[in-house]
Amino acid sequence: MATQEAAPQGGVSFDTDEETRLILQSLDDFVDQEVQPIEDDLGDTYTNKRKRHEDDGRYVPEVREAIQEVRRRSAEAGFYAMNLSEEDGGEGVSNVTWYRAIKHVATNGPGLTEHVLAGPEGPKPLLAQAEGDQREEYLYPVVRGQQSTGFGQTEPGVGSDSPNMSTTAEKDGDEWVLNGTKQWITNAPYADFLQIFARTSPQEEMGRYGGISCFIVEADEYEIGSMNNAVGFEGSQAEVHLDDVRVPEDRLLGTEDGAFYDAMEFLSLGRLEIGARAMGHAEFLLDRAAQYANDREAFGRPIGKFQGVSHKIAEGKAKQYAANAAGLRLAWEMDQGEQAIMESSIVKYLCTNTLWEIADDTVQVHGGNGLSEDNPYMADLEMARVLRIVEGTDEIQLNTIAKQLGVF
Numbered sequence: 001m002a003t004q005e006a007a008p009q010g011g012v013s014f015d016t017d018e019e020t021r022l023i024l025q026s027l028d029d030f031v032d033q034e035v036q037p038i039e040d041d042l043g044d045t046y047t048n049k050r051k052r053h054e055d056d057g058r059y060v061p062e063v064r065e066a067i068q069e070v071r072r073r074s075a076e077a078g079f080y081a082m083n084l085s086e087e088d089g090g091e092g093v094s095n096v097t098w099y100r101a102i103k104h105v106a107t108n109g110p111g112l113t114e115h116v117l118a119g120p121e122g123p124k125p126l127l128a129q130a131e132g133d134q135r136e137e138y139l140y141p142v143v144r145g146q147q148s149t150g151f152g153q154t155e156p157g158v159g160s161d162s163p164n165m166s167t168t169a170e171k172d173g174d175e176w177v178l179n180g181t182k183q184w185i186t187n188a189p190y191a192d193f194l195q196i197f198a199r200t201s202p203q204e205e206m207g208r209y210g211g212i213s214c215f216i217v218e219a220d221e222y223e224i225g226s227m228n229n230a231v232g233f234e235g236s237q238a239e240v241h242l243d244d245v246r247v248p249e250d251r252l253l254g255t256e257d258g259a260f261y262d263a264m265e266f267l268s269l270g271r272l273e274i275g276a277r278a279m280g281h282a283e284f285l286l287d288r289a290a291q292y293a294n295d296r297e298a299f300g301r302p303i304g305k306f307q308g309v310s311h312k313i314a315e316g317k318a319k320q321y322a323a324n325a326a327g328l329r330l331a332w333e334m335d336q337g338e339q340a341i342m343e344s345s346i347v348k349y350l351c352t353n354t355l356w357e358i359a360d361d362t363v364q365v366h367g368g369n370g371l372s373e374d375n376p377y378m379a380d381l382e383m384a385r386v387l388r389i390v391e392g393t394d395e396i397q398l399n400t401i402a403k404q405l406g407v408f
């Protein structure tokens with residue numbers, strides 16, 4: 001179990017402890033030896049958007065299998081869900097180590113490495129609340145990378161305002177009957193089961209965040225509607241229709257009527273993970289931009305000799321340095337047991353906006369080549385744009401910060 005080295009008296013340590021260093025090195029070896037060959041075998045079926053997807057946006061079968069294989073191998077090697085406790089099947093690494101690992105892997109840029117560490121399809125603390133048979137049936141197969149899941153909260157009518165959801169679950173004998181439509185659900189087209197949020201008691205009785213419960217719903221119990229192909233994330237999200245879906249009562253995950261409160265406890269982790277990913281990706285882009293600025297010549301000199309170019313890269317680095325320090329600090333605060341509500345909003349907002357600005361400047365530094373579909377930079381820009389919407393939009397993060405400051 002990797003924990004951070006003790007801070008020097010009166011201070012915070014930014015050192016990477018020996019165990020975390022070894023994890024990062026092993027991740028590099030894993031990427032070289034286990035992920036790269038799969039990516040090489042796929043060739044341009046993965047890198048070429050036109051070959052990667054079916055007509056409706058779904059991944060073609062080879063890509064689906066490759067992604068699942070990366071997860072399985074990563075789980076076998078002990079990386080995939082290493083932040084979960086040992087009891088939940090993970091390695092119990094600290095949030096600081098998890099942050100560093102996500103960021104480190106993201107420095108590889110776009111590709112199959114994005115699936116090495118558990119994302120929304122993987123085991124999250126919400127699923128780790130599984131009890132009794134739920135653990136063998138649902139939690140551990142996902143931890144082992146053998147199955148995948150997803151989290152269904154957003155609906156056509158509500159996103160940011162999700163407590164106002166319309167999906168309901170009503171008790172009928174020893175079953176729950178679910179009705180409603182979810183939208184933008186990551187991994188829904190491929191998941192073995194979803195964790196669906198539904199209203200189980202009226203809001204008027206239970207308060208704004210009360211009266212919502214979470215249910216495990218298996219893939220053959222719901223219907224996938226249209227794909228929701230967000231530019232930059234095509235193939236991952238879809239609508240989910242729940243039409244009188246009956247599930248046994250033991251599919252309730254966590255507390256009846258308390259799912260929103262359960263989920264709120266884990267909000268900070270999701271924001272930390274997005275921040276880490278954004279910071280690693282930003283580093284990848286800064287490296288590429290710096291390299292190009294040195295190699296590409298215009299007006300008889302490398303373009304990096306022009307301040308208009310070098311300052312873009314320098315400014316990006318300054319912002320990335322600051323945002324990354326904020327991310328690490330948040331991880332450390334969470335390791336001290338703090339909920340860090342305001343801080344996690346700050347990190348999500350700062351890191352994703354920093355990535356967005358760096359991605360935009362990376363396209364600019366590359367000129368026409370930045371726009372070419374042979375390069376990843378426009379796709380990176382699209383992905384960076386999406387990260388400012390998911391897991392709470394910019395505005396919702398700013399609302400949270402303002403609320404914590406008592407000015408909302």
Ligand SMILES: Cc1cc2nc3c(=O)[nH]c(=O)nc-3n(C[C@H](O)[C@H](O)[C@H](O)COP(=O)(O)OP(=O)(O)OC[C@H]3O[C@@H](n4cnc5c(N)ncnc54)[C@H](O)[C@@H]3O)c2cc1C
Pocket residue numbers: 120150151152153154157158159160161183184185186187230233237386389390391392393394395396399
């Ligand atoms: C790629 C992708 C993956 C996703 N994955 C999932 C998933 O796995 N599971 C899931 O449940 N959902 C998922 N979502 C949905 C995502 O969480 C929502 O899109 C997001 O929460 C915003 O909701 P919305 O799209 O309904 O926008 P809205 O809530 O309608 O917001 C529209 C605009 O109004 C602003 N706004 C709304 N309320 C306020 C306010 N109070 N103050 C200021 N501004 C406000 C927003 O910031 C935004 O700019 C995903 C979305 C995408 C694009």
